[in-house]
Amino acid sequence: MSERAAPSTIRDVAKRAGVSTATVSRVLAGIGNPKAETAGAVMAAVEALDYRPSAVARSLRMRRTNTFGLIVTDIQNPFFPEMVGAADDAARKVGYSILLGSAAFDEHRAVHYLDLMADRRVDGMIVATSQVSDESWHWLADSPVPVVVVNAEPASVPITVITSDNRAGMHTAAEHLIGLGHRRMAYIRAAGGITADLPRIEGFRAACRDAGIPAADILELPGDALFEGGEKAVVDLLAQGTDVTAIACHNDITAIGALRALRSAHVRVPQEISVVGCDDIAAASWVVPSLTTVAQQKAEMGRMAVERLLAMLDAGEGGIEPETIRVPMALQIRESTGPAAAGDIKR
Amino acid sequence: MSERAAPSTIRDVAKRAGVSTATVSRVLAGIGNPKAETAGAVMAAVEALDYRPSAVARSLRMRRTNTFGLIVTDIQNPFFPEMVGAADDAARKVGYSILLGSAAFDEHRAVHYLDLMADRRVDGMIVATSQVSDESWHWLADSPVPVVVVNAEPASVPITVITSDNRAGMHTAAEHLIGLGHRRMAYIRAAGGITADLPRIEGFRAACRDAGIPAADILELPGDALFEGGEKAVVDLLAQGTDVTAIACHNDITAIGALRALRSAHVRVPQEISVVGCDDIAAASWVVPSLTTVAQQKAEMGRMAVERLLAMLDAGEGGIEPETIRVPMALQIRESTGPAAAGDIKR
DNA sequence: GAGTAGAGTGCAATCGATTACACTCCGTGC
DNA sequence: GCACGGAGTGTAATCGATTGCACTCTACTC
Numbered sequence: 001m002s003e004r005a006a007p008s009t010i011r012d013v014a015k016r017a018g019v020s021t022a023t024v025s026r027v028l029a030g031i032g033n034p035k036a037e038t039a040g041a042v043m044a045a046v047e048a049l050d051y052r053p054s055a056v057a058r059s060l061r062m063r064r065t066n067t068f069g070l071i072v073t074d075i076q077n078p079f080f081p082e083m084v085g086a087a088d089d090a091a092r093k094v095g096y097s098i099l100l101g102s103a104a105f106d107e108h109r110a111v112h113y114l115d116l117m118a119d120r121r122v123d124g125m126i127v128a129t130s131q132v133s134d135e136s137w138h139w140l141a142d143s144p145v146p147v148v149v150v151n152a153e154p155a156s157v158p159i160t161v162i163t164s165d166n167r168a169g170m171h172t173a174a175e176h177l178i179g180l181g182h183r184r185m186a187y188i189r190a191a192g193g194i195t196a197d198l199p200r201i202e203g204f205r206a207a208c209r210d211a212g213i214p215a216a217d218i219l220e221l222p223g224d225a226l227f228e229g230g231e232k233a234v235v236d237l238l239a240q241g242t243d244v245t246a247i248a249c250h251n252d253i254t255a256i257g258a259l260r261a262l263r264s265a266h267v268r269v270p271q272e273i274s275v276v277g278c279d280d281i282a283a284a285s286w287v288v289p290s291l292t293t294v295a296q297q298k299a300e301m302g303r304m305a306v307e308r309l310l311a312m313l314d315a316g317e318g319g320i321e322p323e324t325i326r327v328p329m330a331l332q333i334r335e336s337t338g339p340a341a342a343g344d345i346k347r
Numbered sequence: 348m349s350e351r352a353a354p355s356t357i358r359d360v361a362k363r364a365g366v367s368t369a370t371v372s373r374v375l376a377g378i379g380n381p382k383a384e385t386a387g388a389v390m391a392a393v394e395a396l397d398y399r400p401s402a403v404a405r406s407l408r409m410r411r412t413n414t415f416g417l418i419v420t421d422i423q424n425p426f427f428p429e430m431v432g433a434a435d436d437a438a439r440k441v442g443y444s445i446l447l448g449s450a451a452f453d454e455h456r457a458v459h460y461l462d463l464m465a466d467r468r469v470d471g472m473i474v475a476t477s478q479v480s481d482e483s484w485h486w487l488a489d490s491p492v493p494v495v496v497v498n499a500e501p502a503s504v505p506i507t508v509i510t511s512d513n514r515a516g517m518h519t520a521a522e523h524l525i526g527l528g529h530r531r532m533a534y535i536r537a538a539g540g541i542t543a544d545l546p547r548i549e550g551f552r553a554a555c556r557d558a559g560i561p562a563a564d565i566l567e568l569p570g571d572a573l574f575e576g577g578e579k580a581v582v583d584l585l586a587q588g589t590d591v592t593a594i595a596c597h598n599d600i601t602a603i604g605a606l607r608a609l610r611s612a613h614v615r616v617p618q619e620i621s622v623v624g625c626d627d628i629a630a631a632s633w634v635v636p637s638l639t640t641v642a643q644q645k646a647e648m649g650r651m652a653v654e655r656l657l658a659m660l661d662a663g664e665g666g667i668e669p670e671t672i673r674v675p676m677a678l679q680i681r682e683s684t685g686p687a688a689a690g691d692i693k694r
Numbered sequence: 695g696a697g698t699a700g701a702g703t704g705c706a707a708t709c710g711a712t713t714a715c716a717c718t719c720c721g722t723g724c
Numbered sequence: 725g726c727a728c729g730g731a732g733t734g735t736a737a738t739c740g741a742t743t744g745c746a747c748t749c750t751a752c753t754c
Contacts, residue, residue: 408739
């Protein structure tokens with residue numbers, strides 16, 4: 001047809017209704033008490049022209065975008081969609097929307113999104129990744145826009161943090177294994193830079209220490225927080241022969257990779273080796289055997305992050321002190337853990 | 348500290364550099380040939396003030412937001428993050444970003460996002476869901492902004508569509524099963540309203556017809572495109588006793604639900620019953636037995652959608668005719684399918 | 695009947711960028 | 725000496741909304 005039809009503006013509506021733009025704006029915002037007649041004319045014009053106020057123009061004038069930025073480590077990890085969904089719900093309920101960015105394990109991409117969101121003048125940011133440089137953390141902490149960090153703990157930067165109690169969670173998982181009689185265990189870690197890695201391994205070690213298990217009996221294996229990392233760690237472990245009877249993993253995806261490798265090697269789970277994960281993603285109950293894991297309150301954290309941002313917004317600057325909130329985790333016992341095998345596995 | 352510090356504006360920069368805002372704008376955009384001295388002063392001021400141009404103001408003036416809206420059926424289905432990731436990559440490369448909305452199987456939410464994106468004046472929209480009313484499809488088709496529909500086929504609306512060749516894909520899956528000797532089969536469908544449902548079941552039926560299998564031998568079961576639907580369908584199927592030797596499912600999540608129910612009932616897969624899914628999500632190769640499935644080119648489709656939008660944008664209105672592009676699917680044979688059992692299952 | 699209050703609107707500035715147009719120099723050509 | 729052209733900048737309009745302030749009426753008080 002014609003050129004790309006320009007959407008109608010408030011001026012078009014005003015003209016058609018025979019009033020000023022100020023009146024149109026007021027009628028639509030429901031402020032002032034317009035005469036029923038005026039209001040009617042405005043609404044009719046809005047209807048006729050299929051008018052939709054431009055959020056862009058409004059944002060410029062109001063100096064608010066009604067948008068929160070949300071950066072996650074990797075949207076492909078099912079852990080995040082659940083969190084994102086909950087955050088989006090909470091935001092939508094109060095008229096905000098979420099601008100999403102997935103860092104995809106790449107610090108440059110994280111920075112890209114940080115910049116993007118700053119340029120877009122989001123009203124607040126949720127940073128749910130630890131793939132962020134120290135420099136960026138400081139920039140965030142100094143930023144005039146409210147920031148909430150989820151599941152990461154930037155050291156020595158005063159900033160609001162909402163995180164699962166990773167230390168206590170993995171402590172519980174270790175106790176569970178120890179209670180089942182496991183003494184020689186392996187732990188598959190995340191890659192460096194993922195801040196949840198440290199508290200989790202520490203919780204695990206602490207529980208072992210408390211049970212009198214020598215640190216040397218705990219094998220720490222490198223991983224990458226992905227399926228491949230879990231798989232490879234187990235392949236290597238078995239290749240060199242091992243007597244561990246349990247494997248704890250940084251997260252569920254790693255654990256599922258581990259399960260896969262154990263199955264390929266015909267090691268029975270949990271009869272020969274028990275496996276526990278962390279996160280409680282949907283797939284944890286899909287796999288065979290279903291995965292014992294430490295559940296994070298994903299949705300709850302997403303919701304909390306948004307609520308916190310809103311609170312910071314209407315408290316204004318300096319209204320709310322940075323604070324670290326620890327959300328409890330809960331052990332989900334499924335099929336992948338059982339009593340320690342009597343004898344060692346040699347193969 | 349003070350009030351929420353307002354970010355510095357182009358005027359602040361101009362003042363500090365001792366030039367006009369026009370010059371600042373030109374220097375930053377790299378147009379005109381500013382004297383080296385002027386350019387230097389501008390850059391210095393930008394640096395000193397930590398100036399970032401407001402994308403909001405720019406969008407208003409340019410009447411372009413450099414943003415594409417993307418609506419998916421359900422971000423929790425791993426199928427979508429892969430597509431979204433690819434779309435985001437493609438968009439970022441050319442300076443665009445993606446505003447994401449998950450309809451979460453709710454038509455009202457889909458409409459909400461449609462409105463939101465229209466208000467935000469996105470430069471184009473990707474609609475990767477069929478949870479959209481006829482009215483909305485027409486609205487989209489008439490919309491002045493470019494729209495690409497992914498994996499849905501609004502009937503009788505002239506609009507650009509990129510979709511997997513669902514019919515051919517499921518036809519192939521059926522042939523695979525038939526080739527393995529299966530004759531009595533079940534098919535777990537999606538809920539009504541999911542447009543991929545129809546071509547898939549049709550492809551399945553067609554392959555059976557071609558093989559001379561009477562339609563009555565194909566059991567069509569209701570599902571919901573979710574884990575629960577697959578699980579329930581199989582539970583019901585087994586409860587009433589059945590002689591099927593293979594189950595095809597609308598998608599992988601459904602198939603994984605079916606696997607779970609079969610396992611609970613101690614039916615061996617594939618020895619007693621074969622299962623195939625559709626999508627090829629990551630979890631398809633995680634489950635046990637790993638899932639034979641028909642793979643969609645998720646990333647490719649996300650990329651294509653963005654490219655198409657860009658093409659529509661610089662072709663201007665009417666430059667590109669609506670067209671339906673079918674992306675081929677590929678059978679991924681894994682462990683969940685095998686030769687048909689000799690005898691029926693009675694339990 | 696003058697004064698006042700308040701309801702209902704309009705005028706115009708503003709948010710922060712981009713860009714058409716006008717203007718000032720300065721060097722050249724003749 | 726004057727016209728001309730181009731390089732380099734500045735002035736001001738514009739994008740589409742919101743909102744403080746001023747204004748016009750009407751109704752009411754005394």
